[in-house]
Amino acid sequence: GLNVLVELIVGYAIPGNGLALSFIKALGYNIDGQAQNFINDLKQGHYTKLPPRATFRVQLLSIFIASFIQLAILNFQITGIKDYCVPGNKQKFTCPSTRTFYTASVLWGVIGPKKVFDHLYPILRWCFLIGFLLAFPCIALKKWGPKKYLKTFEPAIIIGGMLNYAPYNLSYYIPGVYVSLAFMWYIKGKYEAWWQKYNYLLSTGLSAGVAFSSIIFFFAVMYHEKDINWWGNTVVYTGYDGNMVGRLNATESAPDGYFGPRKGHFP
Template identity: 35%
Template sequence: LVAQWKQSREHSEDIHHKLMQAYPEVPDWWYGALFIFMSIIAVITCEIWDYKLPWWGVLLAIAMSAFFALPVGLIQAVTNQQPGLNIITEYVIGYMLPGHAIANVTFKTLGYISMAQALTFTGDLKLGHYMKIPPRAMFWAQLMGTFIAGLTNLLTANWLLASQKGICEDNKQFGCPSANTFYSASVIWGVIAPDRMFGPTSIYNAVNYFFILGFLLPIPFYYLKKFWPNSALEFIHIPVLLAATGMMPPAQAYHYTNWLAVGFLFQFFARRYHPDWHLRYTYILSAAFDSGTAFMVLFSFLIFTLRDVDMPYWWGNPEDSMCPLESAPYIPLAPPPAA
């Protein structure tokens, strides 16, 4: 952190910064006023709607997101991986307010998503910097986009909850894996609370040692790289390795195998043996995959889900289950011994 900070202060101006000096910068008080105003709105919202999260909990969540924004942002800038604060925030508020699920998820949202959105906003500003978009135009575009997106998400969620039967339960089209993960976390960290779930008397108490392991694990590799520079150790980055598991759940094992195959194909094979093609087309193809997936999800919803039509059966979507163990009989648990 210190080295990156010094480098950012001492590094000579690049051509992008020189060209952007033609536009007026966003005044700091714009950001400060927006920060204070939205913090007040968050406190008022939690008090009026009785989320069981007191005002000091809201301020603590905001302080945690602000504190971790710089180190997590540095990791993301170097590795394109963003370690989440969801576990840390759930852990903290779970000890402070045990038994309150709504307060737990609200604190997590304020403490984790605030930081994630701040880093997304920073990345968009960087993109606008390279595209030579005036900073003030970027500020207002982001502000209006956030308002429109939030309102659209709220209206869409309410519409789906009212129109889709069994949503997030037995609805085939809307299984809601992310929402179920969010709900499970609220039960584990909010209702049960970390003291009962991972406390000294719990069978899961040993899980706490992984916090210490995650803190200590990068240290030996740091010194090993000092002793053996320009070796294969340069490719070992512990935050990246550990952050990769952050998508599980709701991601499953086959997601990781697909990601590994695609990543190996483009970032190793194409980059090493076809560098010109990789330099010219890889990121364009990545954007095409993202856009194509988004459009296909929308078309699938309009064609199949909205009309309550099942997806056609074919080789990639067989009628029978592809998991033979799914129909295996369950072995009932033995009854407890008589007292």
């Protein structure tokens, strides 16, 4: 994505202005973000025999409609949900992705990259060079390494996949790993004809089912709270997931210089 590059440019050009950075970051991210979404749609459309022009029309129409729907939902959330985005929100509306966006506006906009790289975290500037140099051993591995083991080794995809974890924890995404292994490895290898015909339709159906179900669940049992006690509703409030809060106080939560469990108490 272009958002990190845009943040650095704007942070240097307009230091101390977090609001300007948020606006330009949103624009800079969507320039390539929507293009990546379209490429993804074209790939799935190719598998499901959809014409590219039809895919383009549908994406344009969906973006137009979704813009109004998203704005309406956002206004409803802010005004209609008590303690929205507050760390102790009972319905777990703690807004992790939104907080990440806001934190970036403070770090790169209000504080600015000059202060970050020159004073707060000077070692971070070396990460750009490290990332550049790491490309060369990866290229060498792909070119001269054993093809059998490195055929599917794609560093960009691996690193990009890891980025999707933030700001959530591992348990949020791990179930998807099992499903992906089942369908993209086992079923594709054993039953390829079925996979070609139904895999992407099934994936779309599951995603749509989750979306519709979540709307029904929210208004049926969450907006006006109705207790339904079973393991699936209570497990999220136990263990390390249950201890996650919207934000951490470094003085209280990082007395030894780091967040998380203390040494000797790792799960």
